[in-house]
Amino acid sequence: MANANGARRVVVTGMGVVTPIGLNVPDFWASMQEGKCGVTALEGFPLEDLKIRIAAQIKDFDPKQRLRHxxxxxxxxHADRYSWFAAASADEAVKQSGLEFPIANPYRSACIIGSGAGGLVTFENSYRSLFIENKxxxxxxxxxxIIGSSASAHVGIEFGIKGPTFATCSACSTATHAIALGVDYIRNNVVDVAIVGASESVINYGTMKAWQALHVLSPEGCFPFAKKRNGTVLGEGAGTLVIESLEHAQARGANILAEIVGYGMSSDAKDMVNPDIEGPNEAMRRALDDAKLAPSDIQYLNAHGTATTINDANETNAIKAVFGNHAKNLAISSTKSMTGHPLGAGGGxxxxxxxxxVNENWVPPTIGLDDPDPDCDLDYIPNVGRNLDVTYAMSNSFAFGGLNAVLIFGPAPN
Incomplete structure (x- = not known):
């Protein structure tokens, strides 16, 4: 099945997550419905002179149990923690998809799993061994x-993927870019199936010091769009999708979860840290154009929503510019209020x-939003999620360096 321009349609048949509020999709979704916050006091490594002592860490993850099969x-x-998360989320997605791997022609499959930072836990532990413990x-x-493509290689090996297998790296837009590339490969008949997403595990002393020096971390919590917001909170985890061409999924009688109807990408090309409105605008517009949808067709928008003062106001203004009068009718939330900011894995x-x-017709809240910033005056679904008929949902990822990527999801084709 192809679009009017001849490109094949792309559907989602499986998904998996590892997050601070749930180590799989059912637990993650249940936690969102409860408005659960994954931000806790830091633990697991020496805190020494750290001033920021909170993060959204994943606890009780046992790779020997989760990956034993x-x-x-x-x-x-024996891999890095970020590769464990990638492998676990990919495994969940593959199981839900019902696909038998390796597929009949393994060169017609792809594995694009990115990471903004790769194996930073290994880096830190190795440097401690060498320079502090004098090993x-x-x-x-x-x-x-430590290699940033290790996660994609591990997943590719396990599932016998012999087509394009590599990592993307674009800071907080990493997973969204990976998914968009997979969509493009399927649309253009390079592959029939792709495992796509990203994984991140960077919470250690050295990384906390680096982020602390940039003055963008909050010592109190992640409160997107709230007047009290004073920085983001580092998170970790992975998010992975199994995507296929519509014809491939239908031929095997797959349970189709959703269709990826559009994506858009852009770069601000202006500043490494401070965002610009033009780049996010263009990415959202391109996604709408690619999906052949009007702004009024979108019912829900998952905002990038990092809880930094500049980013939240900038994203609010960008949404207003793209959606016009419909902006006030959009249901918008930042789920980073619950998961923290998992950097490159966020988009997955x-x-x-x-x-x-799209499947449940329920939209998650932005928790901690008791007193909204007057400059962030849209419907950010404060504190409690709600039932809402959603046909199309947009997901925004806007990264350091002005690297923007946007996806639009729609219902499973009839």
Whole structure:
């Protein structure tokens, strides 16, 4: 099945997540319905002189339990934490899709799983061993653990994917870019199936110091669009989708969850830190044009919503510019209020959120939004989610460097 321009349609048949509020999609969704906050006091490593002592950490994740059935990938148990999260989320997505891997022609499959930072936990532990504990060598798998494409390689090996397999890296837009590339490969008949998303695990002393130096972390919590917001909160996790061409999914009788109807990408090309309105505007407009939808066709928007003063106001103004009068009718939320900011993995987790929204007709809240900033005056679904008929949902990812990516999800084709 192809669009009017001859490009094949792309559908979602599986999804998986690992997050601070749920280690799989059902638990994650239940936590969102409860308005659960994953931000807690830092633990698991020396805090020393850190001033910021909160984060949205994943706890009780046991790779030996979660990945014990992996057969083809013999080294995944010895991988970095970010690769564990990627492998677990991909495994959940593959199981839901019902696909048998390797597929009949493994060169017609792709694995694009990105990471903004790669194996930073391994970096830190190795440097501590060398420079503080004065050890003579690091673990023999250190190099493999730190590489930013390791997660995609681990997943590709386990599922026998022999087509395009690599990582994307675009800071907080990483997962969204990975998903868009997978869509493009399927539309243009490069592959029939793709495992796409991103994973991130960067919460350690060195990373906290680096973010602390940039003065964008809150010591209190993640409160997008609220007057009290004073910075973001680092999170970790993974979000992965299994996507297929519509004809491939229908031929095997797959349970189709949603269709990816459009994507848009842009770059501000202006500043490494401070966002611009033009770039986000263009990414949203391009996504709408690609989907052949009017702004009024979107019912729900999952905002980038990082809870920094500049970003939230900038995104609000960008939404107003693109959606015009319809902006005040949009249901918008920042689920980072619950998950923290999982950096490159954010777009993958939020893509799964949008698929659930389209399926469940329920939209998650922005928690902690008791007193909105007057400059953020749209409907950000404060504190409690609501039932809402949603046909099309948009997901925004806007990254450091002005790297913007937007996806639009629609219902499963009849």
């Amino acid at each position: 992996f057969q083809r990938d013999k080294l995944v148990m 003579r060598a690091t673990h023999p798998l250190t190099l493999l653990r 987790i939020e893509a799964a959120t949008c698929v659930k929204v």
